[in-house]
Amino acid sequence: MYRPAFKIENIVRLIFILHIAGVVIFTGCFRGSPSDKPPIHLNPNMDDQPKYKSQSESGIFSRGTNLTPVPGTVARGELRANADFYTGITTAGSFVEKSPVQITADNLRYGRERFDIFCSPCHSKIGDGTGIITHYNYTQPKSLHEQRLRDIEDGYLFDVMTNGFNDMPAYKYQISVNDRWAIVNYIRALQRSQNGKIADVPQDKRDEIR
Numbered sequence: 001m002y003r004p005a006f007k008i009e010n011i012v013r014l015i016f017i018l019h020i021a022g023v024v025i026f027t028g029c030f031r032g033s034p035s036d037k038p039p040i041h042l043n044p045n046m047d048d049q050p051k052y053k054s055q056s057e058s059g060i061f062s063r064g065t066n067l068t069p070v071p072g073t074v075a076r077g078e079l080r081a082n083a084d085f086y087t088g089i090t091t092a093g094s095f096v097e098k099s100p101v102q103i104t105a106d107n108l109r110y111g112r113e114r115f116d117i118f119c120s121p122c123h124s125k126i127g128d129g130t131g132i133i134t135h136y137n138y139t140q141p142k143s144l145h146e147q148r149l150r151d152i153e154d155g156y157l158f159d160v161m162t163n164g165f166n167d168m169p170a171y172k173y174q175i176s177v178n179d180r181w182a183i184v185n186y187i188r189a190l191q192r193s194q195n196g197k198i199a200d201v202p203q204d205k206r207d208e209i210r
């Protein structure tokens with residue numbers, strides 16, 4: 001029977017193996033020993049770019065690349081022209097009366113979730129000031145259902161979250177502006193719920209809760 005000495009598949013295999021061996025030898029032998037030259041970079045893409053990085057020297061500015069923005073520079077999306085919304089305090093300097101974020105069922109649900117995460121460890125889920133942390137020698141907050149806090153402006157509650165209050169830390173970095181207003185809205189719902197009277201319940205539902 002005729003058997004060819006070199007089957008075509010074997011030749012292809014051989015060429016393939018030689019290629020791999022070539023690459024291994026090429027990359028290995030070139031740089032097998034320590035060198036102070038930068039490594040060979042077969043496919044540099046855009047790894048090396050002529051650009052300035054922060055805190056590096058600059059050929060133009062004596063202070064390097066750490067330049068402060070030109071006075072009055074406003075980053076995109078950071079104008080915050082609406083002081084009422086961002087601070088809870090009007091331009092006249094008084095607390096905003098009513099939350100600028102519309103109260104909807106979804107917003108209240110969201111506010112409750114945020115309140116339970118951020119406030120309940122100290123204020124408790126119902127806001128009476130008996131959160132878990134009060135068992136560990138932390139100042140016990142007053143109840144959010146005190147008449148004073150029920151009558152107070154929405155902007156005040158927003159401000160307490162934003163800047164803290166005596167022993168209470170500020171939450172402006174943890175909780176976004178929108179979320180803080182959602183919490184204000186929820187605190188109002190909480191205050192109503194904890195001071196509810198039977199007369200608040202529609203006539204036909206009263207029997208269900210007695």
Ligand code: HEC
Pocket residue numbers: 115118119120121122123133138139140141142144149157160161165166167168169171175183
């Ligand atoms: C680490 C614990 C802690 C957390 C978390 C916390 N608070 Fe407080 N809060 C306090 C304490 C303590 C006080 C009382 C401060 C004092 O009188 O020294 C207080 C007071 C308050 C007051 C009353 C201020 C006044 O005029 O008496 C409000 C309103 C309030 N917190 C809202 C919130 C809201 C809303 C959150 C969630 C975003 C929150 N707190 C999260 C500890 C906390």
